Structures are given as C-alpha cells and as structure tokens.
Amino acid sequence: MSTEQSQDSTTTARHWRSYGPLDLHPILVHAMEAFNEHGYHGTSVRHIAGRVGVTVPALYYHYENKQALLATLLETSIKDVLDRCRAAAAEAGPAPLARFCGMVESIVLSMAHRRSLAFLDTEIRSLEPANRARYVALRDYLQHMLLDTVEAGRAEGVFTTPIPADAVRAVLIMCQGVANWFRTDGPLTAEQVAERHVLLCLGTVGHPVPSPALQDPAPYSSR
Numbered sequence: 001m002s003t004e005q006s007q008d009s010t011t012t013a014r015h016w017r018s019y020g021p022l023d024l025h026p027i028l029v030h031a032m033e034a035f036n037e038h039g040y041h042g043t044s045v046r047h048i049a050g051r052v053g054v055t056v057p058a059l060y061y062h063y064e065n066k067q068a069l070l071a072t073l074l075e076t077s078i079k080d081v082l083d084r085c086r087a088a089a090a091e092a093g094p095a096p097l098a099r100f101c102g103m104v105e106s107i108v109l110s111m112a113h114r115r116s117l118a119f120l121d122t123e124i125r126s127l128e129p130a131n132r133a134r135y136v137a138l139r140d141y142l143q144h145m146l147l148d149t150v151e152a153g154r155a156e157g158v159f160t161t162p163i164p165a166d167a168v169r170a171v172l173i174m175c176q177g178v179a180n181w182f183r184t185d186g187p188l189t190a191e192q193v194a195e196r197h198v199l200l201c202l203g204t205v206g207h208p209v210p211s212p213a214l215q216d217p218a219p220y221s222s223r
Contacts, residue, residue, distance in 0.1 A: 016083075016084035016085075016087040016088050016091075016106050016109075017106075017109060019109070019113040019114070022114070022116075022117070024076070025062065026052055027048070027052050027054075027059060027062055027063060027069070028069065028072060028073055028076075030048055030051040030052045031043075031048050031066075031069040031070075031073065032073050032116055032117065032120065033051070033116070034047060034048050034051060035070065035073070035120060035123060036116055036119055036120065039123070040066075040070055040123045040126040041126065043066070044066075045059060045060075045065070045066050048066070048069070067127070067128055067131065070120070070123060070126060070127065070131075071127060071128075071131040071134075071135070073117065073120055074120055074121070074123070074124065074127070074131075074135050075134065075135060075138065076117065077114065077117040077118055077120065077121070078135060078138045078139055078142070079138065080110065080114065080117075081106075081107060081110045081114075081118075081142065082138060082141065082142055082145075084106045084109075084110055085103050085106045085107060085142060085145060086145075087106070088102035088103050088105060088106035089102055089103050089145070089149070096149050096150070096152040096153035096156060096158050096159070097153060097158050097207065099149045100146070100149045100150065100153060100159075100201070100202075100205065101198050101202070103145065103146060103149065104171065104175060104194075104197060104198050104201045105194045105195075105197075105198055107142075107172070107175040107176070108175050108178050108190075108193060108194040108197045108198075109190055109191070109194050111175060111176060111177075111178035111179040111182065112178055112179075112182045112190035112193055112194070113190055115178075115179050115182055118176065118178075118179035119179045119180065121176060121179070124136075142172070143168060143169070143172060146168045146171060146172065147164060147165060147168045150164045150167065150168055150205050151164055153205070153207075158207060159205040159206045159207050160205075160206030160207070161204070161205045161206035162206075164205070167204050167205045167206070168205075170204050171201045171204050171205065174197065174200060174201065174204070175197055175201070178193060178197070
C-alpha cells in the first residue's frame with residue numbers, strides 16, 4: 001500500500017496542530033451526524049436526504065449508497081489522522097522519543113478536534129468486506145508507524161517495554177478513546193488532553209516520567 005501523502009493533504013499536514021471547520025460535502029456532514037445520533041443501521045438514506053434537503057435520487061447522484069457514505073467518512077478520518085501523524089513525526093526528526101511524542105500528540109488532537117468523525121470508528125463493524133479491508137489497512141499502517149518508532153526507541157534504550165506490539169495497541173486504544181469522552185466545554189482543552197496522554201503513553205512504552213513532568217509536560221512534547 002502506498003504511504004505517500006496526497007497533494008491535497010500536504011498543506012494540512014504541514015500544520016498538523018491547526019484545525020479549521022470540516023471541509024466535507026453537505027451530504028457527508030448530515031450523514032456523519034445521523035450515523036452518530038442513530039447508528040449506521042438506524043439511519044436510512046431517506047432520512048439523510050431529508051436532513052440535507054434533497055431527494056433520494058439526488059443523493060444517489062453523489063454517493064452510490066449508504067455504505068459509500070460510511071466508507072468515505074471513515075477513510076477521510078483515518079487519512080487525515082495519518083497525514084497529521086506523518087507530519088508530526090517528520091517535524092520531530094529522527095529521535096524515537098520526539099517522534100513518539102509528536103505522533104501521540106497528533107493522534108489525540110485529531111480525536112478531540114475531529115471527534116464527530118473519529119467517533120465513527122465504532123461503525124467499522126458495519127463496513128462491507130472490501131471497504132473494511134481498505135480501512136483496516138490504513139489503520140494498521142498507523143499502528144505500524146508507532147511500532148517502528150517504539151522498536152527504534154528500544155534499540156536505543158529509550159523505551160523499555162518488553163511487549164512493544166501490545167504496548168502500541170494499548171497506546172492507540174487510549175488515544176482513540178478520547179473521541180468517546182472529550183467535550184469542548186469540559187475542564188481540559190484538546191491541547192491539555194494531548195499533553196497528558198503523551199505522559200500516559202510514555203509510561204506505557206516504558207519511558208520514565210519524573211513526577212515534576214506531571215505539572216510541566218513540555219520537556220516530553222515534540223514542540
């Protein structure tokens with residue numbers, strides 16, 4: 001599978017900490033909202049068309065069916081996460097510790113700032129086999145990026161986890177879980193949540209985090 005960035009994503013990736021409004025077709029926006037509110041199987045094409053204010057045939061002109069809407073949304077989400085994660089790693093440089101911190105920060109920021117999109121990951125079970133395989137391949141690539149970095153850190157003695165693959169899975173579950181509970185009106189900003197998760201994830205891969213860092217996580221960030 002090609003892992004090159006598309007030209008369309010390059011500008012966004014260069015500013016991986018910046019998030020503007022979602023740039024989605026109105027049909028996708030309303031489909032995303034409906035899937036989040038009622039679930040994939042609880043949402044009909046007619047319901048989505050009604051929310052958009054178009055006829056069902058007009059919706060089918062843009063997207064083949066409801067499955068195409070879900071697949072497009074999920075792939076849009078994971079590709080954006082990958083682009084930002086690659087940009088964070090590139091900005092951090094070759095050192096495994098800085099790369100790991102940057103990637104974790106970028107994933108958590110994506111989960112918080114793109115919560116409505118990221119939350120749809122729970123609907124992976126609703127994807128048809130071909131769409132599921134394509135999405136899983138992209139998600140696996142994200143996992144491999146982190147695993148390669150952790151393995152490099154272990155080789156340098158920066159990370160000490162004896163079970164790197166399990167540690168990386170735990171890191172991703174922890175980061176992706178932010179989409180389930182983060183609220184913009186909550187006590188922490190997305191950036192504060194990302195800083196805390198960097199510390200939590202460093203502990204998961206076996207990098208010592210001294211207690212003063214709990215108040216000032218900056219030394220461990222990729223900034």
